[in-house]
Amino acid sequence: MKAVIDVKRFDPENNSKEYFQKYELDVDESSTILDALIKIREDLDGTLALRCSCRASICGSCGMRVNGSAKLVCKTRLVDISPEGEKVQVEPLGNMPVIKDLVVDMNPFWNKVKQVRPFMMPENTEPEGEYIASNESMTHLVDVMNCIMCGACVSDCTALEVDESFIGPAALAKAYRFVADPRDDKSKDRLKYLNKNSGVWDCTRCYACVEVCPKGVAPMERIMKMRDLAIEEGFKNTSGYRHTKSFVNSVGRLGRLDEAKLALTSVGFFNIFGLIDLAFVGLKALVRGKLPPILPHKAESSENIKKIVNKIEKKKV
């Protein structure tokens, strides 16, 4: 079958700007996008740079953006993405600097992984044999170990797009793997660290990482789990925690969101600098006519909503 691949090119040595180059080639029905890219590199254009290795979705080398979203190109078949031979656009991963063509600089990625101290920190004395732990307490961690560090989640993370310092979905999923491992003795220290700025509370819950992860790791769910664990450990002095708490209170009390109060409580009543910042935001909103009502209205069916909230809260206990 015929394939049309539009590749985003960049060659730092020729001082070029990024541009798209279209390749047309014949491929087998079963071809993946990686097969096509290799064919381009071998037969049509040896200057095309890309990383690839295992061809079987286990090494994590070939993360790229296909038609705008991050994928492992070795497990993306052309026939699925372009059944009628439509043009397929291939770009390097997002949120990372490009070295050349489809090759990105993953150093920032790895530095964040290193930031979460990604190694087992057991108690001082290791057992003579293996640690005894139930299969149930361990097997769910295998889902996280499925992570092959391909960078797809980081590429499409909307929080990272606006905040480079965010630890990000891959490194946080890695952190969860240790937080939840019964053999690791530093869960509390880890949570304390991850509870800070740039940690678990910076995720915007947009689900992009869950959607693009080619290995079902669901990083966002791990991040949410760590939020719960951090609260359980008593780490509550964060805007994230206050935001959550205020959100529930507001809905429980009014049946709707009291946005003004939510903003104030999230920042914290004693956080002078935060409040000053917020005042500017408030002023801007006022000028544009978007300031939420200072005195909130109750929702019509607020009593019913209150019942639902109470029921859920009870269930949690």
Place this chain on the structure above:
Amino acid sequence: MSKHDLLIIGAGLAGLRAAVEGVRQGLSVAVITKVHPVRSHSNAAQGGINAALTDRGDDWKDHAFSTIKGSDYLADQDAVEIMCKEAGDALIELEHMGVIFSRDDEGKLGTRAFGGQKKARTFFVGAITGSAMLHVLYEQSVKYNLSIYEEWFVTKLVKIDGKCVGVIAIDMKTGKVESISAKSVVIATGGAGRVFEPSTNAIICTGDGLSLALRAGAELMDTEMIQYHPTTLAGNGILLSEAARGEGAYLINSENERFMEKYAPDYMELASRDVVSRSEQIEIDEGRGIDGCVLLDMRHLGKNFIEERLGYLQEVATEFMGIDLSEKPIPIKPGMHYIMGGIKTDFNGATSVPGLYAAGECANVSVHGANRLGANSLLDTVVFGRRSAVNSVEWVKSNEFIEIPDEILISEKNRFQSLFDKPSSGIRPGKIRLEMAEAMTKGIGVWRDEKSINNAWEKVKDIRSDYDNIYLDDKGKIYNTDLIGALELDFMIDVAESICAGAKARKESRGAHFRTDLKERDDKNWLKHTLVEKNDDGFIVKTSDVKITDWEPEERVY
């Protein structure tokens, strides 16, 4: 020029395990690798790692015997003993480092059955054991703050006064060529699957280390021993783990027969890999295959079981073949998978070149002989990776750094420049790589004979002369994969010729080396290793004796 006591080429399991040990032993250690460590091909090992744990009532001797029988008595038995004795400690260490092995009802590590062994002693993480281990060893490298030359490609081992004293390498991100001085060098570059097509191996498995060693004057041993794995996907050659059969999958032919009954009535689907691959090939050759394949049937295992214990297999089957393993058998065939042969080392990882060590798939200790048992390769990497570092300590302490003269660096740079300067009328390297690899699969396959081996070798020699006329599109410095591909091809041609030389020399059938013109094992003349060297006259083959300890060769029946 940078200097390190111990420089390890390759960051797969053997390389990283060696590196961690080197740091623990107090050496200054660096790892140089053409891909980021977690991209290494150790990832692809799926099924598990063997160990005979005494507290499970298991005995290392039983493991050793299975390994030796599996090797068709070509393994050196003293080396096998070491590997099997050290297996328990190696496994527990991995668990302590953080590998999330599957557990039994008591919360201890659980096992599954694997080929060529009666006792279930394969410890595993779903069907991603290699990947899980590799990521944990990478974690350890972060813990020990290991220095890593990441995406550097080694082009030459430097030998001065008969000793290996460092390497010349290209920093792929900048194109800079540098010399790196080291008192000892461990080659841990993995396999050479790209010399064949198709292969289960990754695109990076180009046998660089085998050629580097050969050019530095080291010997390669039993290069003819190429493992064809019984369950690989047709076309792209992707692996489906032996774990499937370990967990109870059947092999069936077009007549819906479990044909292994005819070939290995006792072990059935769990006979050793060479035996199963040959049996499949007979079925296919005699017309009981389906489009050149037989079927792997897992339907009776049930969807939940498959997804929990063999999840990665289900992923591969679904994504690449559109098959749900719980609903349909999947077509598979024997495919090139592993090279038992490699750089000859003693059981401390030392090669015949002073200061040069090797471990993992690129090395031949020899623990796998003529056929490797499944789940012994992961074990091999950690046991002999560690030993190679331990045993380089003494060498490091008693030797000084030797400066690498600029002439060597300049001559390497000139070699690369000459590739850039070739006329554009030339051949693309990828094209001749494919021609060579297809010829190798044809000539050195599940079956081989004098003629097929000669044909393959002739083709490789043709490719060697074609190589003079290759042409590179990319003349740049930054991330030039065109250049790296050409240098890899140069290595692969050496490896291919060594394989042909070993295959031609061994005048018998043993393990994976099955010659249709010499069908019997010949212990009288060929209970021997083949040793390949490269000199100005070409490839020279010698032989050496196999070390036998407690297990005299017997007829091999499964």
